[in-house]
Amino acid sequence: MRLLLVEDDQMIGESVRAGLQQDGFAVDWVQDGRAAELALETNSYDTLLLDLGLPRKAGLDVLASLRRRGDAIPVLILTARDAISDRVKGLDAGADDYLVKPFDLEELAARVRALLRRKSGRADPVVQVGSLILNPATHEVTLEGKSISLSAREFALIHALAGRPGVVYSRTQLEEKLYGWGHEVESNTVEVYIHSLRRKLGADLIHNVRGVGYMVPKQP
Amino acid sequence: MNSIRRRLLLWLLSGLALAVVAAGARIYTQTLDEANELFDYHLKQMAASLPSDAFGPLPPSSAAAMGSVNGFVVQIWDRNGLELYFSQPASKLPQRAELGFSTVDTPNGRWRVYSVLERNNVIQVAQPMSVRRDLAAGMALHALVPLLALLPVLGILIWLTIGRGLQPLDRMAEALGRRTPDSLDPLPEEGLPNEIQPLVHALNDLLGRLARALESQKAFVADAAHELRTPLTAVQLQIQLAQRAQTGEEREAAFARLKGGQSRAAHLVQQLLTLARQEPGVAPQTFAPVDLAELARLVVSEYAPLAADKNIDLGLGRAEHASVSGDFEALRVMLGNLVDNAIRYTPAGGTVDVALHLSGREAVLEIADTGPGIPQEDRARVFDRFYRRDAAHVAGSGLGLAIVKNIADRHHASIVLDNRTPGPGLRVAVSFPLA
Numbered sequence: 224m225r226l227l228l229v230e231d232d233q234m235i236g237e238s239v240r241a242g243l244q245q246d247g248f249a250v251d252w253v254q255d256g257r258a259a260e261l262a263l264e265t266n267s268y269d270t271l272l273l274d275l276g277l278p279r280k281a282g283l284d285v286l287a288s289l290r291r292r293g294d295a296i297p298v299l300i301l302t303a304r305d306a307i308s309d310r311v312k313g314l315d316a317g318a319d320d321y322l323v324k325p326f327d328l329e330e331l332a333a334r335v336r337a338l339l340r341r342k343s344g345r346a347d348p349v350v351q352v353g354s355l356i357l358n359p360a361t362h363e364v365t366l367e368g369k370s371i372s373l374s375a376r377e378f379a380l381i382h383a384l385a386g387r388p389g390v391v392y393s394r395t396q397l398e399e400k401l402y403g404w405g406h407e408v409e410s411n412t413v414e415v416y417i418h419s420l421r422r423k424l425g426a427d428l429i430h431n432v433r434g435v436g437y438m439v440p441k442q443p
Numbered sequence: 444m445n446s447i448r449r450r451l452l453l454w455l456l457s458g459l460a461l462a463v464v465a466a467g468a469r470i471y472t473q474t475l476d477e478a479n480e481l482f483d484y485h486l487k488q489m490a491a492s493l494p495s496d497a498f499g500p501l502p503p504s505s506a507a508a509m510g511s512v513n514g515f516v517v518q519i520w521d522r523n524g525l526e527l528y529f530s531q532p533a534s535k536l537p538q539r540a541e542l543g544f545s546t547v548d549t550p551n552g553r554w555r556v557y558s559v560l561e562r563n564n565v566i567q568v569a570q571p572m573s574v575r576r577d578l579a580a581g582m583a584l585h586a587l588v589p590l591l592a593l594l595p596v597l598g599i600l601i602w603l604t605i606g607r608g609l610q611p612l613d614r615m616a617e618a619l620g621r622r623t624p625d626s627l628d629p630l631p632e633e634g635l636p637n638e639i640q641p642l643v644h645a646l647n648d649l650l651g652r653l654a655r656a657l658e659s660q661k662a663f664v665a666d667a668a669h670e671l672r673t674p675l676t677a678v679q680l681q682i683q684l685a686q687r688a689q690t691g692e693e694r695e696a697a698f699a700r701l702k703g704g705q706s707r708a709a710h711l712v713q714q715l716l717t718l719a720r721q722e723p724g725v726a727p728q729t730f731a732p733v734d735l736a737e738l739a740r741l742v743v744s745e746y747a748p749l750a751a752d753k754n755i756d757l758g759l760g761r762a763e764h765a766s767v768s769g770d771f772e773a774l775r776v777m778l779g780n781l782v783d784n785a786i787r788y789t790p791a792g793g794t795v796d797v798a799l800h801l802s803g804r805e806a807v808l809e810i811a812d813t814g815p816g817i818p819q820e821d822r823a824r825v826f827d828r829f830y831r832r833d834a835a836h837v838a839g840s841g842l843g844l845a846i847v848k849n850i851a852d853r854h855h856a857s858i859v860l861d862n863r864t865p866g867p868g869l870r871v872a873v874s875f876p877l878a
Contacts, residue, residue, distance in 0.1 A: 232673055235673065238677060238683075259622075303669050303673060327679070
C-alpha cells in the first residue's frame with residue numbers, strides 16, 4: 224500500500240515515514256502543499272496523510288482542490304489543531320479521519336488500515352480469499368488453518384492482490400505499492416516476490432495474466 | 444468612622460445646629476436692643492406722665508398695678524432727699540442724683556433707671572434689666588424651638604438623601620462583585636452622577652487594559668501549547684521507533700533522533716521562558732549603562748564557532764563607541780538571536796556582518812547577511828510569535844524574533860528590516876535612542 228505523507232516538520236515526517244515503513248507501507252513524504260499536489264497528480268496513492276499547517280498551500284486547501292477534482296483517495300488529517308470546530312471543518316472539507324498530534328504510531332497504522340479497508344468496500348478487517356486468511360494489523364497469514372510466515376514486502380504484495388480479488392495489477396502498479404520514492408527497484412523485483420509467494424502459498428493462488436500483470440481470482 | 448454618609452450627616456447637622464444657635468443669639472441681641480429702645484422710651488413717658496404735684500403716697504393698688512406692668516418702679520423724692528413716694532417699698536433703689544438714663548447694679552440685679560428733675564422733686568422710674576432679657580430670651584427661644592424640633596427630621600432627610608445619592612456606588616460594587624476574572628467588559632457609564640463618572644471611566648479603562656493583557660496571555664498560552672505539541676509529537680514517535688528497533692544499529696539511530704527531538708523541545712521551552720521574561724512590564728528592570736561595542740564583540744565571538752561550522756564569514760565591522768542604558772543580558776540575547784538567525788538563513792560561504800555606528804541621536808546596531816532576505820510583505824509578520832516563514836527548511840522555534848522585538852521594545856529601540864545593499868541579503872538595524 225502506498226501512502227503520501229504531507230508533513231512540514233522534519234522530525235515528525237522522518238519518524239512517521241520510518242514507522243509506517245516498518246508496518247509494511249510504502250511512504251512518500253513531501254513537506255509543503257504544492258509538492259503534495261504535484262505528487263498526487265503524478266502518482267497514485269492509496270491514502271493521503273495530510274498535515275494542515277503547511278507552507279505554500281494550506282492542508283485544507285489541498286484537500287478542497289483534491290475533492291473538487293473528484294479524487295476519492297482516503298484522507299487522514301494529522302494535525303495539532305484539536306478544537307472540535309477544527310475537526311469538524313477538516314472532516315467536512317472531505318477528510319475521512321482526523322488524528323490529533325501527538326499521536327501513537329500504532330494508532331496511526333490502524334487508522335490507515337481502517338481507511339484502506341473501507342476504500343476496498345470491506346468491513347471485515349481480515350482479508351479472506353478461499354482458505355487464505357490475511358490479517359493486515361498483525362501481518363498474520365494462515366492457509367488452510369496453517370500459519371505461514373511472510374516478509375513485510377511479501378505481505379504487502381499478497382495483501383494488495385488478495386484485497387481486491389479479480390483485479391489485475393500491472394507490475395508497475397505493484398512496484399508502486401511496495402516502494403516509495405528513493406528506492407532503487409530492480410526490474411524483476413515483483414517477479415521475485417511473486418515467486419516466493421507462490422512457493423509459500425501454492426502455485427495456483429496468484430495468476431499471471433500474460434502481458435498485463437497479476438491477480439488473485441475471485442473464489443467461488 | 445470612615446463613612447461618607449455618617450461624616451456628611453455629622454457635619455451637616457453640626458453646621459445646622461450651629462446656624463440655629465447663631466440665629467438664636469442674633470434674635471436675642473436684636474430683640475434686646477429693640478426692647479431697650481422701647482422700654483427706655485416707656486420710662487421717659489412714664490416719668491413725664493406723673494403728676495408733678497401729686498406728692499402724697501399713691502394708693503397701693505395703683506402702685507401695685509403700676510409695678511406689675513413690666514416691673515416698673517417709681518420713686519420720688521424732693522431736693523432735700525426726702526422720700527415722697529415709692530411705688531414698691533420692698534425694692535428700694537439707690538437714690539441717684541444722676542439725671543437721664545443710667546444702668547445700676549443693685550442687690551436685686553441690674554436696673555435701668557431714668558431720673559428727671561421736676562421742679563424741686565426728683566422723679567426716678569426704673570425697670571429691672573432682667574425683664575428685658577427675659578423678653579429677648581423668650582423671643583429667641585420662640586423662634587428657635589421649631590428649628591430645633593426640625594433638626595432630627597432634617598437628619599433623617601439628609602441620611603436618606605445621601606444614601607440615595609450613593610446608590611450608584613452600591614450598584615457598581617455589586618456589579619463588580621458579581622464579576623468573574625473572565626468578564627472584563629466595561630461597566631455602563633450612562634446615567635451616572637458626575638462625581639462617580641470619572642471613577643467608572645478609570646475603572647473601565649483599567650478593565651479594558653486588563654482584558655487586552657489577558658487576551659494576549661491566553662493567546663500566548665494557546666500558541667505555546669500548540670507549538671509544544673510539535674516537538675512532543677516528534678519525541679513520542681521517536682520513542683516508539685526506538686522501542687521497535689530490532690538491531691543495535693537501529694536502536695542507536697532511533698536514540699540519536701530521540702535526542703534531537705528532546706533538545707528541540709527543551710530549546711522551545713527555553714525560548715518560551717526567555718520570551719515570558721522579556722514581556723514588557725513583567726520583571727522589574729535593572730538597567731545599567733551598556734557598552735554596545737563590547738556587547739557586539741562578545742556576541743560575535745560567541746557565535747564564531749557556529750559560523751565557522753557552516754563556513755560563514757562572521758565578523759564585526761565598524762564599531763563606534765556607544766553606551767546605552769539597558770539590561771545587558773537581555774541585549775545579549777537579542778543580538779545573539781539576530782546573529783543566530785542570520786547564520787541559520789545564510790547559505791554556506793556567505794557573510795554575516797555586525798556593525799555599530801552613531802546616527803544623530805541614535806546608536807544603530809546593524810546585522811547584515813547574504814541570505815535570501817525577507818520579502819516586503821512578510822517583514823511585519825516575522826516578529827509575530829511562532830511565525831516561521833520557511834518552516835520546512837530551517838529548524839527553529841519561531842520565537843527568536845518575537846523575543847528580539849520584546850527586548851527592543853523594553854529598551855525603546857526600533858527595528859528596521861531592509862534589503863542588504865548590494866543584495867541579496869537581509870539587513871537588520873536596531874536603533875537605540877541615546878540619552
